[in-house]
Amino acid sequence: MTTHDHTAMPEGRDIALLSLGVMGIGMSGPVIALSKMAVPTLIMFRNFLGAITMLPFAIRKKEWQTEVQRTAIGTAAISGVFLAMHFLCFFFAMRLTSVAAGTALTATQPIFTALVISFRGGVIPKRAWWGMGIAFASVLFITGIDLNISLRSFAGDIVALTGAALAAGYVLTGSHAQKNISTSTYTTTCYFICSLTVLPIALVVNPHVFAYPSREWLLLIALFLGAQMLGHTMFNLSLKRVSPAVVSLIVFFEVPVSAILAFWWMGQNPPAGTIPGIVGLLIGCGIFIFRSHD
Numbered sequence: 001m002t003t004h005d006h007t008a009m010p011e012g013r014d015i016a017l018l019s020l021g022v023m024g025i026g027m028s029g030p031v032i033a034l035s036k037m038a039v040p041t042l043i044m045f046r047n048f049l050g051a052i053t054m055l056p057f058a059i060r061k062k063e064w065q066t067e068v069q070r071t072a073i074g075t076a077a078i079s080g081v082f083l084a085m086h087f088l089c090f091f092f093a094m095r096l097t098s099v100a101a102g103t104a105l106t107a108t109q110p111i112f113t114a115l116v117i118s119f120r121g122g123v124i125p126k127r128a129w130w131g132m133g134i135a136f137a138s139v140l141f142i143t144g145i146d147l148n149i150s151l152r153s154f155a156g157d158i159v160a161l162t163g164a165a166l167a168a169g170y171v172l173t174g175s176h177a178q179k180n181i182s183t184s185t186y187t188t189t190c191y192f193i194c195s196l197t198v199l200p201i202a203l204v205v206n207p208h209v210f211a212y213p214s215r216e217w218l219l220l221i222a223l224f225l226g227a228q229m230l231g232h233t234m235f236n237l238s239l240k241r242v243s244p245a246v247v248s249l250i251v252f253f254e255v256p257v258s259a260i261l262a263f264w265w266m267g268q269n270p271p272a273g274t275i276p277g278i279v280g281l282l283i284g285c286g287i288f289i290f291r292s293h294d
Helices: 013-026 028-034 039-061 067-096 099-106 109-119 126-149 151-177 183-205 214-238 244-266 274-291
Strands: none
Touching: 013 028, 013 214, 013 244, 028 067, 028 099, 028 214, 028 244, 039 067, 039 183, 039 214, 067 099, 067 151, 067 183, 099 151, 099 244, 099 274, 109 126, 109 151, 109 244, 126 274, 151 183, 151 244, 183 214, 214 244, 244 274
16 A cells, blocks of 8 residues: 555546546436435435446456455445445435535545545655645535534535545445456445345335336436446446545546536525535645645
């Protein structure tokens, strides 16, 4: 970990993969906010579809024959639990606060990722921390504004921040697992365990998991194709070569994508006071990216 460059920018096909990933996960906030399907049910079906889609590719790899591969699959399972908890927080945040604010706060995961990497001996350039400091100050600004607006919005902000910390755990464990198994084996395991983790909660919340109108199933398919396959799977492919710190940082760029789609599809504007905070988050991200090469 200590010799790895945790600020090296993606190159070649990883730029395209991460760009597609940003567009994909940018869809998730507005689609979740539009859906009336119970949150755990939405998470369960989305990840189950992702797992069965990747399963044929994983079977072809046959990456369960060595002890190292089986250990990596176990790590992928842990990543799936992190993903389930992250999704629960993110999905509930979309129902409690604005799409723009909730997405922006969840996108603070690189702060948590960098803290863990630094704690484990990884090197994050000092000037890169200035960007994170600006991002964190922006987080405090957004949550302060939302506390003045309503306790419901503030609760959504806190849930979103919790989801950001869990997302960091998901990305870090996923990066570690993919050192010894392919992305197809990793995502099959991770998505399946995520779906399985949420299943009991989904059954408690609403035992009639199939009792939804066609509109909800169409939104689920949109979430699966966009956020799951185009979003998370593209990011996971890049984790084979790009540091989890950088992948987490690039997630920041889902914020304007989600805000634009929320305005276009739902006519939803974030409260005026949160806009400077969101701008601050993006500036902090930019400083980290460009200062990290000095």
